[in-house]
Amino acid sequence: MYVAVKGGAAAIANAHRLLAKDRRGDPAVPELTAEQIAGQLTLAVDRVMAEGSLYDPELAAIAIRQARGDLIEAIFLVRAFRTTLPRLGASRPVDTAAMAIERRISATFKDLPGGQVLGPTFDYTHRLIEPDLGAEPPATADPLGPAPRVTDVLGHEGLVEPDAADPAARDAEPGDLTREPLVSPLPRDVRLQALARGDEGWLLGLAYSTQRGYGRNHPFVGEIRTGAVELELDVPELGFPVTLGTMTLTECQMVNQFHGSAEEPPQFTRGYGLVFGRVERKAMAMALVDRALRAGELGEDRVAPAQDEEFVIAHSDNVQATGFVEHLKLPHYVDFQAEAALVRRLRAEAAAGAAPGETDAQEAAE
Amino acid sequence: MTRPAPDPAATAPDPAPAPDPAIASRQALLRTLALAEADEVLATLGAIDPAPDYTVVRGPEVGLVMVRGRIGGGGAPFNAGEATVARCTVKLASGEVGFGHVMGRDETRAKAIALLDALAQTAAHAETIAAAARAMDAARTAREAARAAEVAATRVDFFTMVRGED
Amino acid sequence: MDNSDLTTALEGAFAHPVFDAQAAFRAVLSALAEPGTVHALPAAGPPAPLSAGAGAVLLTLADQETPVYLAPAFAAAAPWLTFHTGAPVTADPAAARFAAVTGLNALPNGLSVGDDVYPDRSATLIAPVRLSGRTLRLAGPGIDGARTLDADLSDAVLARLAANRALFPRGLDFILIDEAGAGVVGLPRTTEVTCTSQ
Numbered sequence A: 001m002y003v004a005v006k007g008g009a010a011a012i013a014n015a016h017r018l019l020a021k022d023r024r025g026d027p028a029v030p031e032l033t034a035e036q037i038a039g040q041l042t043l044a045v046d047r048v049m050a051e052g053s054l055y056d057p058e059l060a061a062i063a064i065r066q067a068r069g070d071l072i073e074a075i076f077l078v079r080a081f082r083t084t085l086p087r088l089g090a091s092r093p094v095d096t097a098a099m100a101i102e103r104r105i106s107a108t109f110k111d112l113p114g115g116q117v118l119g120p121t122f123d124y125t126h127r128l129i130e131p132d133l134g135a136e137p138p139a140t141a142d143p144l145g146p147a148p149r150v151t152d153v154l155g156h157e158g159l160v161e162p163d164a165a166d167p168a169a170r171d172a173e174p175g176d177l178t179r180e181p182l183v184s185p186l187p188r189d190v191r192l193q194a195l196a197r198g199d200e201g202w203l204l205g206l207a208y209s210t211q212r213g214y215g216r217n218h219p220f221v222g223e224i225r226t227g228a229v230e231l232e233l234d235v236p237e238l239g240f241p242v243t244l245g246t247m248t249l250t251e252c253q254m255v256n257q258f259h260g261s262a263e264e265p266p267q268f269t270r271g272y273g274l275v276f277g278r279v280e281r282k283a284m285a286m287a288l289v290d291r292a293l294r295a296g297e298l299g300e301d302r303v304a305p306a307q308d309e310e311f312v313i314a315h316s317d318n319v320q321a322t323g324f325v326e327h328l329k330l331p332h333y334v335d336f337q338a339e340a341a342l343v344r345r346l347r348a349e350a351a352a353g354a355a356p357g358e359t360d361a362q363e364a365a366e
Numbered sequence B: 001m002t003r004p005a006p007d008p009a010a011t012a013p014d015p016a017p018a019p020d021p022a023i024a025s026r027q028a029l030l031r032t033l034a035l036a037e038a039d040e041v042l043a044t045l046g047a048i049d050p051a052p053d054y055t056v057v058r059g060p061e062v063g064l065v066m067v068r069g070r071i072g073g074g075g076a077p078f079n080a081g082e083a084t085v086a087r088c089t090v091k092l093a094s095g096e097v098g099f100g101h102v103m104g105r106d107e108t109r110a111k112a113i114a115l116l117d118a119l120a121q122t123a124a125h126a127e128t129i130a131a132a133a134r135a136m137d138a139a140r141t142a143r144e145a146a147r148a149a150e151v152a153a154t155r156v157d158f159f160t161m162v163r164g165e166d
Numbered sequence C: 001m002d003n004s005d006l007t008t009a010l011e012g013a014f015a016h017p018v019f020d021a022q023a024a025f026r027a028v029l030s031a032l033a034e035p036g037t038v039h040a041l042p043a044a045g046p047p048a049p050l051s052a053g054a055g056a057v058l059l060t061l062a063d064q065e066t067p068v069y070l071a072p073a074f075a076a077a078a079p080w081l082t083f084h085t086g087a088p089v090t091a092d093p094a095a096a097r098f099a100a101v102t103g104l105n106a107l108p109n110g111l112s113v114g115d116d117v118y119p120d121r122s123a124t125l126i127a128p129v130r131l132s133g134r135t136l137r138l139a140g141p142g143i144d145g146a147r148t149l150d151a152d153l154s155d156a157v158l159a160r161l162a163a164n165r166a167l168f169p170r171g172l173d174f175i176l177i178d179e180a181g182a183g184v185v186g187l188p189r190t191t192e193v194t195c196t197s198q
Helices: A009-024 A035-042 A042-052 A059-064 A071-083 A150-155 A167-171 A188-196 A200-211 A279-295 A310-316 A320-331 A331-349 A357-366 B021-035 B038-046 B107-119 B125-154 C003-010 C017-033 C051-059 C072-084 C154-168
Strands: A087-090 A098-105 A219-235 A242-257 A267-276 B053-071 B077-092 B097-103 C066-070 C099-100 C124-129 C134-139 C148-152 C171-180 C183-187 C190-197
Touching: A035 A042, A035 A059, A035 C099, A042 A059, A042 A071, A042 A200, A042 A267, A059 A071, A059 A267, A059 C148, A071 A320, A087 A219, A087 A242, A087 B077, A098 A320, A098 B125, A150 A219, A150 A242, A188 A267, A188 A279, A188 A310, A188 B077, A200 A279, A219 A267, A219 B053, A219 B097, A242 A279, A242 B021, A242 B053, A242 B077, A267 B077, A279 A310, B021 B097, B021 B107, B021 B125, B038 B107, B053 B107, B077 B107, B077 C134, B097 B107, B107 B125, C003 C072, C017 C183, C051 C072, C051 C099, C051 C124, C051 C171, C066 C072, C154 C190
Parallel strands: A087 B053, A242 B097, C066 C099, C099 C124, C124 C171
Antiparallel strands: A098 A219, A219 A242, A242 A267, B053 B077, B077 B097, C134 C148, C134 C190, C171 C183
16 A cells, blocks of 8 residues: 655755756766767667657757666656657558668678678677777768668568568558557567567567577577668648658567478568667567567467566566666655564564464465 | 569558659658758748748647557568657648648747748749759758768678588 | 648637647536536637537547547538547547537437446547527536536437436446537536426
């Protein structure tokens, strides 16, 4: 039971003033601007957009500054902000095949139409701390041709599971967890929505667990691509779709060995990740967890945590998680006193040699 | 490795909009304006002389658009997250109605796009705005090409080594 | 939509969208909280024959996530409604969260009354009413004892309201717009309505 507390207003106001002072840091050092954060801490901004589930780099940068760099706090700020805005509509599905490629790699297919491009990656860096970062002008080369999705290029060989067996599914109206409560079993579209806004650390740990044997699914990176896609919205008054701008996305296609089932021949199945920004680690983890959660659909035994939809999805949202964990630090004096009184009585009974009553034991469990 | 031709059905875009040339050119202008830098849009509007006489019929306002992806890239749609979008609808004194939509929270930019959309429907300004749009398209193409050239320089060819087991 | 529809659609919003919507929301809230009391609505100008009051209520309550059923007589208001509120107009009464009808004696069949788990997933009716003719006695939540309302509701309509009330917690809610002015009266599903005159 919750019991209200009151008071503390002066202390809270002063704590907020102290927070503001510490957030600002040494006044002799110039204040960070949102433009600096958006332009130079890009991947932090991308993570806040992805898990805040709101694409707006400037807003995410402001939130990071306000949160002193605590990204979960920044995500919380972004989530709170989005509740103040009306929903204008839903975009046309973005076309990742038409992405303006910034990075595109495949660990499974060496030669691809459009080439493999590393883009601005940390891969193959030496992980040596460099106090003075230089920025040489980048090299240039002749542009590459179109880069179709690897899964489309190779899908027709039949080795890789196609996108959708049922073409009518392409026009289906997806579920929306921001509007309807989550009820298991969830369709894959809703699971992907939850994973796309889920905590990167949570998904990374779960994905790692599948690799270590808890629901192993033999993954290969079919393709990872990062780049800008155009966003289009159908505007009823105009009767045609209008372009709203571009957004940077990262897409990961995992292909996974599959021995076949009663309905499906042996082939490579797929896990899918799509994340706002350049959040590659998260896109990969999302694809692994997506594939693990398809265990039931593909007739695999559900034996591992990453295959348990209820466990994975219900604990994936870091704003929910932090709210419930962190609420423990708020005053619980009455709850605790009630339990303390109970423990005192039980101890007194135990000291007197009497067995605790059934009723007391039930109370203690609540 | 031989490269099979892409399966056209797998990558087919969504159905094309109505082929009406007036709609197509208006759609193209709105795309140009949404993809242009904010300064370019405001400068184009600022160059309209005399300044247009108009009323705002909706907005400018900021809202959310749910961004949809497709499962696996080409399958059933799913909701990937939201994006902020500013929008505005204006009506010129001469009756033309303009719509502006742009990602982000810049209401001034959305209103400028709406005004240019409306002005482009008037004989007096159609050609000026079309010329500005061509310039904005060229600038954008140049920006994109410069970036694509930098990215292309990171193209990688890995060689598979023979395992030295013998 | 063609240009004439578009022009009609653009006019007739609230003069002050935020303040007028707040005032209309307050009026509807008060009307439903105290059934039988009449509250003034701010001015709106939907395409005729949809009334100004019904337009004000829709501008205030309808949005992208509330499909609206419009009686065939109000078809001309569909582009207006969608432009200003984003609400999809549906021909399927079962899908509608709001329904604007020409009168309480002309309700479409199949309106959702919600279910026992989610009684809120029901339709709210917006209908014109003449606030004279018969004397009605209202009772129920929001009414201390009984309240009197003059309105021309027929016996058939009263029977329909009684049947609706019996569905509780399911049921339709009614937002009635005074034909003579721009006042609003609420008859939520919990209100008992009986006629005390003939």
